[in-house]
Amino acid sequence: MSLKEYENLAQGEKLSLDTVLTNLKTDEHGLIAAIAQQHDTGEVLMLAYMNEKSIRETLETGQVCYWSRSRQTYWRKGESSGHRQTLVSMSFDCDGDAILIQVDQKGPACHTNRRDCFFFSVEGNEVVIKSAPQ
């Protein structure tokens, strides 16, 4: 599946959510990559994975729910840490194999207690740790 047949629709045209979710290009485990971006600052916080059920739960509850590939279970972000992600908006990409979610992240997004997960920063032939836990 993919969203390819819909990619030439004009701005403002609409599809049903069910049509789009049915046509997402998930991997062999039913998963799709989801990028979480802080809605007001533009910071890219993390990348994780969702399946259809976690997408629907996220939209219904307004709290972001991923599928944890390491734990093989639903991962309601911040459920244990309190570092919740509140959904601001969700969009899918042209070929239906990635999701961009704009969120309001409470506290650090990373399990290391850093604000975002992308703290291994390339500088020439080295990689520098660019941030500290909060």
Added chain:
Amino acid sequence: MSLKEYENLAQGEKLSLDTVLTNLKTDEHGLIAAIAQQHDTGEVLMLAYMNEKSIRETLETGQVCYWSRSRQTYWRKGESSGHRQTLVSMSFDCDGDAILIQVDQKGPACHTNRRDCFFFSVEGNEVVIKSAPQ
């Protein structure tokens, strides 16, 4: 592999690029998800995939090179369209399974000629096309 053993390094500590690239958690095809973000506006432009060779080429040339899963070949972004992505910075996430690249995108990033690929935007039970080709 993963970067887990390095996640508690202090801010400013350094690793060699080779160490990090060797420890990336690629999928069974040697690929890792790469998020391209416009460096000055914060727009998330697209998500694609890289392998070690395309990461090294991107760092060496300063022009972003992905691995195209559909065409099974290197994909030097903009090589045919002219819509090049010039690398500004690259970072890896806590568990080494995602890359964030800050780029300077010339023209549209999306093959539909839209600025970014995330134009299927959820609104309630509908999905609205949020942008037009440039």
